[in-house]
Amino acid sequence: MDGVSWHQEYLDDxxxxxxxxxxxxxxxxxxxxxQVWSWMRQNEIANRSFNGYDDIxxxxxxxxxxxxxxxxxxxxxxSISWTSMTS
Numbered sequence: 308m309d310g311v312s313w314h315q316e317y318l319d320d321x322x323x324x325x326x327x328x329x330x331x332x333x334x335x336x337x338x339x340x341x342q343v344w345s346w347m348r349q350n351e352i353a354n355r356s357f358n359g360y361d362d363i364x365x366x367x368x369x370x371x372x373x374x375x376x377x378x379x380x381x382x383x384x385x386s387i388s389w390t391s392m393t394s
Contacts, residue, residue, distance in 0.1 A: 339385035346384055347374065 319325040335341035351370040357363045375381060 337387065339387070342384040343374065346380075347371070 319327050330337045347367075347370050351373075352366060355366070357366065
């Protein structure tokens, strides 16, 4: 949670396996989705030509679906060791 007003701590109440972790307001290296977008740009959608908006959406959808189907890549880009909770 980065302190944005619409991020509310009560949102985790319905999920027993979810813990809220506070991060600084601007910290892209700590934000997993920033790591995902960086990987997508560097490896899949950079240096490409598109035929228009629909082509961009289609290519990004294909890349996203390929990304999410590779569980090991998702884990490697979205897990941060210091966020591991020990009981």
